[in-house]
Amino acid sequence: MKNLFFTAFIISVFILSCSKKEPADFYPSDSAKASYDTAAVDSFSAGATSIDVVRQIRMSSQKYQDSVKEALRLQEEEKKLKEELEKENKKKAEEEKKGKEDNKKQTPEPPAPVAD
Numbered sequence: 001m002k003n004l005f006f007t008a009f010i011i012s013v014f015i016l017s018c019s020k021k022e023p024a025d026f027y028p029s030d031s032a033k034a035s036y037d038t039a040a041v042d043s044f045s046a047g048a049t050s051i052d053v054v055r056q057i058r059m060s061s062q063k064y065q066d067s068v069k070e071a072l073r074l075q076e077e078e079k080k081l082k083e084e085l086e087k088e089n090k091k092k093a094e095e096e097k098k099g100k101e102d103n104k105k106q107t108p109e110p111p112a113p114v115a116d
């Protein structure tokens with residue numbers, strides 16, 4: 001009988017210890033995140049770089065400079081296209097005015113009624 005209780009106790013301990021437990025979430029999504037000003041884990045460690053310095057390095061990279069130049073080029077092209085479109089619209093408006101004035105000059109005025 002003692003062996004039966006001892007065996008049952010050992011089996012229950014074995015079952016409880018081997019049961020699947022869910023791991024604790026060490027970083028829950030609703031926890032507040034600290035906003036550090038360094039990119040490294042420890043701001044005093046060797047190689048710790050300020051976020052401002054990292055931003056300046058990225059901004060000075062060739063890819064960033066190329067994208068800035070491309071954006072400026074596109075803006076200049078858009079500006080030129082708008083200016084050309086405005087010039088064409090002005091020319092058309094002037095031609096229409098001239099055409100209307102010419103039509104008025106070309107159409108003969110009806111004779112004035114004679115008063116008796």
